[in-house]
Structures are given as C-alpha cells and as structure tokens.
Amino acid sequence: MSSVPSPIRIARAERSRAAVLAEKALEALIRLSGVSAILFVAAIFFFVLKEAAPVLFSEGFSLGQFLFSTEWYPTSANNVRYGTFALTVGTLSVTALAMLIAVPFGLGAAIYLSEFCKPRLRETLKVVIELLSAIPSVVWGFVGLTVMSKLIVNATGAPVGVNVLNGGIILALMSVPVIVSIGEDALKAVPDSFREAGVALGATRWQLVYRVLLPAARNGLLAAVLLGVGRAVGETMAVLMATGHAVHIPGSLLDSVRTLTANIAAELGEAPSGSDHYRVLFLTGTLLFLITLVVNLTADFVVRGIRRK
Amino acid sequence: MAGRFAKTPHIARKEIAESVARSVFGLMSAAMIVPLVLIVGYLVVLAWPALSLEFLLDVPKRGMTDGGIWPAFVGTLYLVGISLLVSTPIGVLAAIYLNEYAKDNWFNRLVNLAVINLAGVPSIVHALFGLGAFVYAARFGYSILSASLTLAIMTLPVIIASTREALASVPMAFREACWNVGATRWQTVRAVVLPNSISGILTGVILQVSRAAGETAPVMFTGAVFFKAVQRGDLFPYGLGDQCMALSMHLYTLATQVPNVKEALPYATAVVLLGSVLLVNATAIVLRIWLRNRKKW
Amino acid sequence: MTESATHAPASPVKEIEVSDLRLAYGGKEVIHGISFNVHRNEILAVIGPAQSGKTSMLRCLNRTIDFTASASVSGCVKVGGQDVRAMKDVFALRRRIGMVAPLPTGLPLSIYDNVAFAPRCSGVTRKADLEPVVEKCLRQAALWDEVKDRLDSLGTALSGGQQQRLTIARALSHQPEILCLDEFSIAIDPVTTMRIEDVLKELREEITIILVTNLTQQARRLSDRTMFLLEGDIVEIDATDVIYSGESKSEKTRGYVSGMFG
Numbered sequence: 001m002s003s004v005p006s007p008i009r010i011a012r013a014e015r016s017r018a019a020v021l022a023e024k025a026l027e028a029l030i031r032l033s034g035v036s037a038i039l040f041v042a043a044i045f046f047f048v049l050k051e052a053a054p055v056l057f058s059e060g061f062s063l064g065q066f067l068f069s070t071e072w073y074p075t076s077a078n079n080v081r082y083g084t085f086a087l088t089v090g091t092l093s094v095t096a097l098a099m100l101i102a103v104p105f106g107l108g109a110a111i112y113l114s115e116f117c118k119p120r121l122r123e124t125l126k127v128v129i130e131l132l133s134a135i136p137s138v139v140w141g142f143v144g145l146t147v148m149s150k151l152i153v154n155a156t157g158a159p160v161g162v163n164v165l166n167g168g169i170i171l172a173l174m175s176v177p178v179i180v181s182i183g184e185d186a187l188k189a190v191p192d193s194f195r196e197a198g199v200a201l202g203a204t205r206w207q208l209v210y211r212v213l214l215p216a217a218r219n220g221l222l223a224a225v226l227l228g229v230g231r232a233v234g235e236t237m238a239v240l241m242a243t244g245h246a247v248h249i250p251g252s253l254l255d256s257v258r259t260l261t262a263n264i265a266a267e268l269g270e271a272p273s274g275s276d277h278y279r280v281l282f283l284t285g286t287l288l289f290l291i292t293l294v295v296n297l298t299a300d301f302v303v304r305g306i307r308r309k
Numbered sequence: 310m311a312g313r314f315a316k317t318p319h320i321a322r323k324e325i326a327e328s329v330a331r332s333v334f335g336l337m338s339a340a341m342i343v344p345l346v347l348i349v350g351y352l353v354v355l356a357w358p359a360l361s362l363e364f365l366l367d368v369p370k371r372g373m374t375d376g377g378i379w380p381a382f383v384g385t386l387y388l389v390g391i392s393l394l395v396s397t398p399i400g401v402l403a404a405i406y407l408n409e410y411a412k413d414n415w416f417n418r419l420v421n422l423a424v425i426n427l428a429g430v431p432s433i434v435h436a437l438f439g440l441g442a443f444v445y446a447a448r449f450g451y452s453i454l455s456a457s458l459t460l461a462i463m464t465l466p467v468i469i470a471s472t473r474e475a476l477a478s479v480p481m482a483f484r485e486a487c488w489n490v491g492a493t494r495w496q497t498v499r500a501v502v503l504p505n506s507i508s509g510i511l512t513g514v515i516l517q518v519s520r521a522a523g524e525t526a527p528v529m530f531t532g533a534v535f536f537k538a539v540q541r542g543d544l545f546p547y548g549l550g551d552q553c554m555a556l557s558m559h560l561y562t563l564a565t566q567v568p569n570v571k572e573a574l575p576y577a578t579a580v581v582l583l584g585s586v587l588l589v590n591a592t593a594i595v596l597r598i599w600l601r602n603r604k605k606w
Numbered sequence: 607m608t609e610s611a612t613h614a615p616a617s618p619v620k621e622i623e624v625s626d627l628r629l630a631y632g633g634k635e636v637i638h639g640i641s642f643n644v645h646r647n648e649i650l651a652v653i654g655p656a657q658s659g660k661t662s663m664l665r666c667l668n669r670t671i672d673f674t675a676s677a678s679v680s681g682c683v684k685v686g687g688q689d690v691r692a693m694k695d696v697f698a699l700r701r702r703i704g705m706v707a708p709l710p711t712g713l714p715l716s717i718y719d720n721v722a723f724a725p726r727c728s729g730v731t732r733k734a735d736l737e738p739v740v741e742k743c744l745r746q747a748a749l750w751d752e753v754k755d756r757l758d759s760l761g762t763a764l765s766g767g768q769q770q771r772l773t774i775a776r777a778l779s780h781q782p783e784i785l786c787l788d789e790f791s792i793a794i795d796p797v798t799t800m801r802i803e804d805v806l807k808e809l810r811e812e813i814t815i816i817l818v819t820n821l822t823q824q825a826r827r828l829s830d831r832t833m834f835l836l837e838g839d840i841v842e843i844d845a846t847d848v849i850y851s852g853e854s855k856s857e858k859t860r861g862y863v864s865g866m867f868g
Binding site: 023026027029030031032033034035036037038040041043044047048050051104105108109111112113116117125127128129130131132134135136137138139141142143145146147173176177180204205206207209227230233234235236237241261264265268269273281282285288289292293295296297300 | 590
C-alpha cells in the first residue's frame, strides 16, 4: 500500500471559527432573502391600503357608491362622486374581448407547438413567443394608439380608433404568449404513455388531442387562461393609450372606455397627495391587488390540483 | 387492387380531419407571429427618417418636439442599473433558499405563493406602492432611488424564477455526493451548485434588464419626469436623489402629451426602446442555447 | 454466533451498533425494526433484492436520510459507541463514514479538487496537507497511475469505471473509519469491478467496510459476514461461509443465494 504518511486526521479536523461564523451569517442572509417575497407582498398591500384607508372614513365617500355607481366625478366643484363601476365594466369588457381572441389562438398555438410541429420549428416558435412577451407595454400602447387605431378607423368608419376593440386586440396580443407557454407546459406534462396508448389504438393526432390530451391537461390549460386573465386585468400602459378615456359603460365594441388601471395612471399625477381623490385611487389599487391575488391563487390552486392527482 | 390496407371512407375522413386540424393550429401559431413582424416593420419604416446615432446622443429640443433622446436613454440605464444592484442579490439568495434550503412545509408553500403573487401584482399597483413606501414613508422623494427600488421589487420574481430553474438543473446526485463527504449545505452550494448554474443565473439577470427597461407605470410616479436638462452625450448627469427621464416614459409623453412633435420622433423612440429590449432578450436566448450545448455532464 | 476466522478478533469490537431501526417514508414503513452489529475491520456484505431497504439503511447510518423531508426514523444507531442522532456535529459523523453511491458521480470539478473537496470542507486548506492526501487516496483507489498527469482535467470527463474509482478516492479522502459501498459495480465493467474488489481486500486491513450488493457471488468473494435483508427485515446474518454453505438457517436465504428468486 501507499507509504505516504498522513499528517492530519481529517475526519477530526475543525474548521476555523471565522469560517463557521461567516457561513452562519450567509445562511441567515439566504433565509432572510427567501422570506423577503412574503415581506414584499405584505408591504405592497400594507402601503397601498395605508394611503387608501383614511378615505373610508371620509364624509363624502361611501363604499357602496365606490363599488356600484357609474358616476366618476372626482374633481367636480360642488358634487364629488367616486363611482368606479364604469371603470370595472371597462376592465371587464376589454379583458373579455382580449380573452375571446387570445384563448382560442393561444391554446391552438400551444397544441400546435406541443403536438403537431417539428422540434426545430418548435424551438424557433418558442423564441418568437419569448420575444413577443418581452415587448414593453408602452410600446404596445403606442402601437394601439397609432397603427391599430388607424386600421380600425379605416375598417369600421368609427369616429375614434381608440376603443374597446383596439384595447382588446392589443391585450390579446400581450396575453397570448403567457397562454401559449403555460398551455404548452400543461400539454407536455401529460405522460407520453397516454399518447402511446392512443396511437396504439389507431387514433389520429387530432383524435388524440381532443379525446385524450385536452381532458388530461384540462387543469393546466385552465391555469394558463387564468394567468392570461391576470395579465390582462393588471395591464396599465397599453390600455391607457389604446382604449380612449371615456368613463362610461360601453355600448359597443367601438366605444371608448377607461379601465381601473388606466384610471389610476391617468389621474394619479393630478390628484394632490392626501386628498380624497388621491386616496380613492389607492383604494382602486387595493381592489386591483385583491383581484389579481385571487386570480393568481386560483391558477396556482388549479395547477396544484393536477400535481396531487 | 383493394388490398387489406386500403383506405376505407372512414379512414379517409379521419385523415382529412387530421390535416384540417394541423393547418388550423398552424395558422393560429402564424397569427401570433405575423403581427409581430408587421408591427416591428411598420414602426421601423416610419421611424427611419429620424433614426441616427445623433438621435441617440442628442437632447430633446424646441419643447421636446425635435432633437434626440439622450437624457431618457441614460435615465433608463440608471434606473435599470440601480434596480439590478438591489434585486439581483436578493433574488439569487431567495432562489437559493427556495431550491436548496426550503423543506416542503406550509411556510415555504406560502413563500412560493408570495413569489407567484409578486409576479402577478399589476404594474400600476407597484407604482402606488413605490409612491406610498419609498417616496413618502421612506422620504426618498421623487427620485432615481425611489423609482429604482420600485423597479427592483417588481422585477424580483423574474430573477428568482430563472435562478431557481438554473439551480434545479444541477443534478441531485452532485449534491448527495457532497453531503456524503460531510459538506454543509452552503459548501455544497458554493462548490458545486453555483458554479454550474452561474450562466443560467446570468441569463436571468439579462431578462431582468429587459423587463426593467420597458416598465413605465412604476417609474412614472416615483422618479421619472417629462423633461430634464442634460448635456449632449453626458454619461453621468444624474445623482441618486435626482429625478430623471426614462425612455419608456418619454415614449408615452411624446405620443400623448406633447403637441406638434416631428412625425418620426415617437416612432424612432419606440424603435430604440423596442430594439434595445429585443436585443437584450436575444442575447439571453443565444447565451442559453450556447450553454445548453456545452454542459459538463 | 459464528465468526469468520480470518479477520475478526476473538472478541470483535463493535464499530456500528444498530438496534430496532425503523424507517418510514410518509407513513409507509420500509424498514421494520432491524438490529445488527458491524465489527471493526470486517467486510459485512448486505444482500437482498431491490426495494429491500438496503440503501435507506445506509442513509440512516450517516444521517443523509435527514435530507428526505418525508422520512421518519426511530430506533438507535451507534457509530463508535455514540448515538448518531444525538451527535451535534453531523458533518463530522459523515466524515467518519465514506459513502460510495451506485452510479459513478464525479463532481464537475477537477480530479484534484474532487478528492481535495472533503478535506477542504473540514477546514484543511494548506496545499502541503492536501497534496499527500490526494495522492494517497487516488493510489488507494487504484486510479493514481491513470490520472497523475492530468489532475487538472474534469472529474466528469473520466470514463465510468474511472469515475467510480474517483468516487471511492473521494470517499476515502476524509480518512473514514467505515466505508459503505452501495452496489458500486452496477454501472461498470467486470475488469474494473475486479480491480476495485482487490482494492477493497487491501483496505480491509485499515477500515471497516459495508458492502451492499445484489451480486450474491460478489458478496461471497469479498465478505467476512453476510446479512440478508428482505422487504425491510433481516432474514439472516451470519458468517459468509455459513450463508453460502447451503446449510443456512432460513430457507429463504438458501433460495436467494442459489438464485431461486430475487
């Protein structure tokens, strides 16, 4: 055997105190950073609510009016009213239209990517989707304001091009990448044994998709749609620029509307800090925070549901 | 002629359905890409007259109706750089916690939910938070510091997600081998896990740059302003407590707030913003593909 | 109890004492209260079909089972007379036990760093201390002559057989008193396996070896005593000569070693 002597018993060796302490400190920092996400979410809720809370006890404000009135006259000289119902409807109408367009296209593209196309094409398409999702929302808004609005005026003869239709199309283009990538993950998560069993029974690819894969990936696809909704509801700059500025319940696709998010962005600069108007905008923010919280938690819950099965 | 494997009408119908499905789904994919190409092309064509190096280096002139975008461009660099300095360490450490330290219990599930939610909070709510927390409560005022911190918290989930993915791609067997010889968790992370995921983390940081550069709402109410007088080509015009211009907000301003702007100016601004963001993203993608091809195991 | 004549002293020193060890993963018990001793400087072979709890048992010895959140352990494991679950410094425990996993796992570090990793983790950082250890361990693992000119190249770039010997060198690098090998030969060729078996025979002079294997003939070639583990229970533990003589107490053991099942 080797004649090299071993001068030290490594198994009994001790690390220097400094090294052990440094490691302890670093691990404390790691744990703190890990927990920071909770702290930040809590802080966001706390600070937004903190700025909003005083208005809840203000004389000129009622929560019922805030939620269910369509009258938004925050700067009226003698009769100030803070009803956000028209804004909520604005958000809902634009989001609904966006989903009407984005869900079929997004899920269709997800199916194509995961089941029909060749690996090389798939990689290319995924790169394009990634780039599509990287486009800043202010650029989308600019596109809506210029390109899309001209197209809509030319095609429909509407008096203004910035409206529900415009915002819906822009939001659809923005949400599609989310739906495609999450949807594709959901389809990919279906075990290959399902596919092999289907093919062994003589099913065509299409039969496989709608008889086997869609039911099996149902929850994941639902989560994809929910995350798309979350993205659309929370989007600000694009809808600010593309939907026009009319605070009313839209009668048609060609009406201008304003959404909850756009309303904050449009008026926060003018509302004096500490005024009721300013606080109501923060209250709208609290509402948005809670809406997206519910949407995201539901999406996560739905996904977790499949994993447990 | 009609052999045993001849097509029955039933099979033929199935094949037609198959090819219809394939083309429909293919078209849906194409419908996603065509707008991207058309939009980018259209923007570039309209921006062309104004696009030049001079446009980048020059300052806005004649009440922002002419000139270049230098103060906005530098401002965005400042905002992105400082937000990165804050969020990268926190994000990487948080990802290390979630992937390497966290046991599967209710508390860590809560942490995961928090990360998911942080990613889902609307950008305008982040803006309200930045205004309430940094501008007023912390008394940083409307400043680059406030805006950068707001951006940092907003982009934190990006770096957490990509770092976690990079860490998770290091095989479990390496960790077990380290634990078996008496290495602590941190020694394992330091010696084996981090060196083999550093490039994935870098990709995440690059993606974060692009995300932060494009955001408008969070900086609009916390530190970015319509106009700031800056020398042409000056690299260090701002301090931490100053307000600054930002490229994303400059585009919004030119498009909606300033009358009689030279036609090509907003288009050129949009192209510079879009081009920078796509360029940064493309870098990340190329880096990722290159890394995938030179794995050590 | 019969003892193998060659390597165990008249009154064997108990290196490891396991009593009533139970292990459950998320409520499903996989080891049902086993008790056995490992004597100093013996090779104890642990044989048994897959899913018998062999690997899980090893992970209880060096407490890497702690990394599996769903695992719950009861009973007592003593190494060198100390209860492992009462030990404050679990890392020192792991350095007293060398562990070789079934699949060759070179760390993505240089060959030198692979072997120097464990000493460094335990605070040995001087080059003068590390170099002799690295050389000694690589020699012990019969790898030195093949890699001495390229200690800087990546451990993961070695062939499977070389990587497995590198893994053994790494397991020896912290100078353990006990070496556990978990089916070390399943991913390597017979020639390399024979070389490693020769290495083990020499190592027996210095340390205690636990050899988990599903090759019954390998257990027969190498071990002093053999333990037959089946579905989380010890069927039989006795001198290897007895187990393979065809006169072992349990019919199951006779069936398993003669290849009737498993």
